[in-house]
Amino acid sequence: MSFKLSEEQAMLRDAAREFLAEKSPVSELRRLRDEKNPDGFSRQLWSGMAEMGWLGVLVPEEHGGIGFGAVGAGLISEAMGRSLVASPFLSSAVLAAVAIREGGTDAHKAEHLPKIASGERIYALAADERPRHDPAAIDASAVRDGNGFRLSGVKRHIPEGHAADAFVVSAMLDGEVALFLVEAKAEGASTDARALVDSRYAADLTLNDVKLDGGALMSSGEAAQKALDAALETGRACLSAELLGAGETAFDATLDYLKQRQQFGRVIGTFQGLQHRAAHLHSELELTRSLAFKALAALDAGTPDAPMWCAAAKAKATAAGRLSASEAIQMFGGVGMTDEFDIGFFYKRAQAAGEFLGDDRFHADRLAKINGY
Amino acid sequence: MSFKLSEEQAMLRDAAREFLAEKSPVSELRRLRDEKNPDGFSRQLWSGMAEMGWLGVLVPEEHGGIGFGAVGAGLISEAMGRSLVASPFLSSAVLAAVAIREGGTDAHKAEHLPKIASGERIYALAADERPRHDPAAIDASAVRDGNGFRLSGVKRHIPEGHAADAFVVSAMLDGEVALFLVEAKAEGASTDARALVDSRYAADLTLNDVKLDGGALMSSGEAAQKALDAALETGRACLSAELLGAGETAFDATLDYLKQRQQFGRVIGTFQGLQHRAAHLHSELELTRSLAFKALAALDAGTPDAPMWCAAAKAKATAAGRLSASEAIQMFGGVGMTDEFDIGFFYKRAQAAGEFLGDDRFHADRLAKINGY
Amino acid sequence: MSDLDAFRAETRKWLEANCPPAMRKPAVTEADACWGGRNFKFQSKDQETWMRRMAERGWTVPTWPKEYGGGGLTKDEAAVLKQEMRRIGAREPLVSFGIWMLGPALLKYGNEAQKHEHLPRIARGEIRWCQGYSEPGAGSDLASLRTKGEDGGDHYVVTGQKVWTSYADEADMIFALVRTEPDAPKHEGISFLLIDMEWDGVSTKPIKLISGKSPFCETFFDGVKVPKANVVGKPGEGWSIAKYLLTHERTNIVSVDSGAFAGGDPKRVALKHVGAGDDGRLADGVLRADIARFEIDALGFFATLERVKAEADTGQGVGARASTLKYVGSELNKRRHELVMSASGADGLLWEGPEETDGMAARNWLRSRANSIEGGTTEVQLNIISKRVLGLPDA
């Protein structure tokens, strides 16, 4: 586990930053919002990301991916955070990809992973059912029906779930967790898109006695739990990287503002009260960076302490991301409150990305559990 | 319940501040420590406080007290906090006095309350048994023995318990809480004085099959629990007031220092980084003052929300007292770390008074319980 | 029976007879308040009746002198009126910046003609005022304003731009700070002008906030002719008047009451969304800890409000302490909303939906970020505390 990026990783990082800064600056999110784009993201950008190979970052080469691992996915996520890129990357290329990679049968992998990598279809993980992240609380359930199953339940808050062609769904089967692959168009399945604070969409997925054939079952019991956990942990680490990218960018904007804005005949960056807060925030972001990449590297290394690092990373990234954006608003002052400035977009995304897959409080509590207290 | 002091209360406050500032400035605590005074407090000052009537502040007039209630006791405690007065006031005049007043038989009241008020004897409440405050965890137990009882157990961390002539002891009797009055000299009872960080002493009381006559039982069951709670809550509110007095005094010293100390050719009080921290600390102390006196007044009014206010007050006073003293050390810089300066005494007392009867964490957790979450 | 008791009995009787039952229910939405003004549409006949009856007695502005449309009540009488209104849950009959801000300024600084012209119309809800202080780029440094009033003989020609003018798009008139003496020192060249929003050259544009639509506007003056008779106080005295009003505004914070937290209590939201664990307590221990600490500070804040009021009654006044309350209160409210969002989980992220309440949590949370900016930033309050309360020296 090392903080040094390989040459390939460094190239990926640079390419991601460059591509996304050019193709999808913050103004793009604003445009999508203002034109009330029903997807909440650009299909064209999605194709572009597919062409860059990024949608297969967590897909093994044998299934059409580039197999760059969690660190690779984190580098793309960080770049996405920098300009608040809206896309189903987290849902499809991270959560669903890992769930299928770790929990699917060979047939599932062969069929679906290439489609994730090519961007041909969008997938999503349908895990949560509660308002607050709690993937262990599963009421959705499947009953055996001939060679197949019948599945019912309501899965909630699936980021970009409205655009998904298929879902990996966690549900109880014979008293155990199981993962199913469910087509969005299956009879009895319906999604309900909800506009969120960050100008993106999440969907609730209602499964009303959906009939599945036997091949829909990916795995069950311990194997399903492990695949689900792997997907969630990778998602958390990637969100940490995204929050880092967003937090650092908001901070950079704040520093620029502090250096030019005048009040009472002085540049406000000369006020020690603000200087010390900026220095503190810088330190928080430094810790966030270390934790996010430590977590990503631990996932790639498969070390047993990976969940601890993921919890620490998501907790810190949520808190630091929120602090960075809220300090930005406060230091920008009144204009920071206006929709005209971009800072509000950062604050809103920090809240949404902070909440998804567990916020700082959830993960601090979880870290305590992991560490035995 | 009002924040306005009565004329009598205002006189008590002024008298307490004046008397203690003169008779027992911080240098007195230093002297007691340096001469290794075995009591850790001045018997002469104790007599003086008795003469002022303060030891009977919570004792009804019919038993030789002045019956000024919790607000009165809080005003004295606050004044004691201002110059870190060491004395068994909390143990004898507050905790034991309320326990006997609320939980004693008429005979106990008639015999002991006047002695508390006159300072003739020193009493203490022996409630805790764990390192961390937890008065509900009672392993000490009494068994009936003829008309009397036999009592065994170890009660811990009794402030100034080494100087007590008698104890109010909580113990289990027939599966219920009971309060007993136990003489320090009773056969099988022994105390073990421990020097604490604040240059004062606390004692562990070991009860080894102590034989008590029937008159030693003060009360049991619900009555005992109510008396114990009343004593503890009053103690917590008084400690909040003491922490307020200490915190404000440390803050005043810091402000004076900020106004005269020069660094880099400027008075350091001109640095905005320090100004904003001082302003924040001021606000914290304002909240502490309000909560401490709200809690004291609620106790006097006997309103059902008194425990909530006491929990809030002790939590806030502990945190603010600690913040005030630690900011003092940081702003004084190196000299604040030396024993030669008085600030260290404030920091140490803030920790000890903060810990006694539950620190900020204990009481925040308790407030959540009280408020149903 | 004392005079005050007699007044109470009389007031109770009058209110009983004159306050329509519908006006005894608490106001829920902004639309429930009566703001008055030329174009105001009453929400109901009852709302109109209640306002007119109260205005007739001068009780929309109970302590203003009768000659200016007020009730001429003493402070004690006004307190009794307030108590009696509360007793039956009567709504404020009229709310407006005219009552809160311009009125006090005119009473202290206005000339007789101005008082007679403007105060009664405020009292009767005929004219709705807005405030024109802030300018783009001025921020906390309010006095750095650049809207100028060029001397045109018997009038000023006003050109410039104001920002954060709440409800300017619905107001009839604006009281504005304008730099009329460009060569005077920064704080001495400003005048306090009364300008009709219908005059030529005045226009407004609403400001969209991160929380969505807002009552705030930008207001533009493009060569607006303002008669010199509309200068309050002396030319160049505007800054003193504005400062007086800012203090007045800050002191009003003390009238915030516990009801302010209704509808978004973190512990209730958490119990609903997170639920209890095996030990019967709120399941997330860290969220629980944060809520407990918030509640302790909230109790401390409300106890401090109560104490400050009690001490103000005994003549100590509120003074610079208002800055402590402003600082603590606004930071606390931000924390409250942040906790409500955390406790709501993904439900709190909802931005819009079929229900009218959809998105409320998120929008209220976003709106709360301005608490520590508007009415003097947290940084300004900390400066005031450190200098005026603690006596720390200037750099």
Next chain:
Amino acid sequence: MSDLDAFRAETRKWLEANCPPAMRKPAVTEADACWGGRNFKFQSKDQETWMRRMAERGWTVPTWPKEYGGGGLTKDEAAVLKQEMRRIGAREPLVSFGIWMLGPALLKYGNEAQKHEHLPRIARGEIRWCQGYSEPGAGSDLASLRTKGEDGGDHYVVTGQKVWTSYADEADMIFALVRTEPDAPKHEGISFLLIDMEWDGVSTKPIKLISGKSPFCETFFDGVKVPKANVVGKPGEGWSIAKYLLTHERTNIVSVDSGAFAGGDPKRVALKHVGAGDDGRLADGVLRADIARFEIDALGFFATLERVKAEADTGQGVGARASTLKYVGSELNKRRHELVMSASGADGLLWEGPEETDGMAARNWLRSRANSIEGGTTEVQLNIISKRVLGLPDA
């Protein structure tokens, strides 16, 4: 086999043969360290043997040139030596301010005579040095020092007082900053002098801290004659040398390792003193939350140390980032001790008792308060970060 591999093999063999088994156990108390000096009493024969054998090879100061008593190792070789010592758990043979601070200063600024005179004696542990920078009243404004050296021809007559001179009462010599040119600008009139503690006019007095006895002293100079040959660098160049060493010192923080938290881990203390509740978790939910947040920051801190080291290896250097580590690390350590105290309850308040460990928790907690003062206060670190890392302007 590369040269480095050969060196590793050789080193491993030599250490195996020469490091006494007793010196392969971790140092526990301060007395376990070998500080050297004229009056040093070795704790054991093994301690002496180990130090002398290492000194003979120059490995007490592996990267110093051989001619000055060093090992003449390259950076890579020194790293190998360190790894091999760690492999067998070998203690540092010698620790001293001479090695950490004076040595680097002499190597960069000293003349040949000074290097030959002082460096070998440091390397062999013959002379123990202490540092004389701080003065009463100077605080963070180190350059405001007032100890003066009056020109006496071939010597200076030094008079004044130093403070926070660690182990001055056990040191043989002191390197001190002295104002030799009173009329020069503040930062330019200071010289870096080498003074023998046995010379007439030098005296010391220990400083008692709030945590009790301490290694810190006050050191007094009363007309001490110091030959001009004992000026390091040029007269008036002392401030540059001191600044160079301060940076050197701060960079050393990066070598703090996780072992620093041994012995006072809040969660262990809490589980022992508070115990678990009905749900099997640490009973006080608020303490648990605070410890969890502390652990997250501690993980972040150690991960950052690791990252900064990795980036330093790739040539990015540590630089002003050391200030971030100093700030975060010292605040974190204070928080750790505060949590240990809270978790210990009244047991943590014990000040002294029959056991040697009695009072340790409280004294360590109190001592930790100095972390954010010594070696540059937290405020100074924040200033450095905001200016040198973030590029914020000076007032």
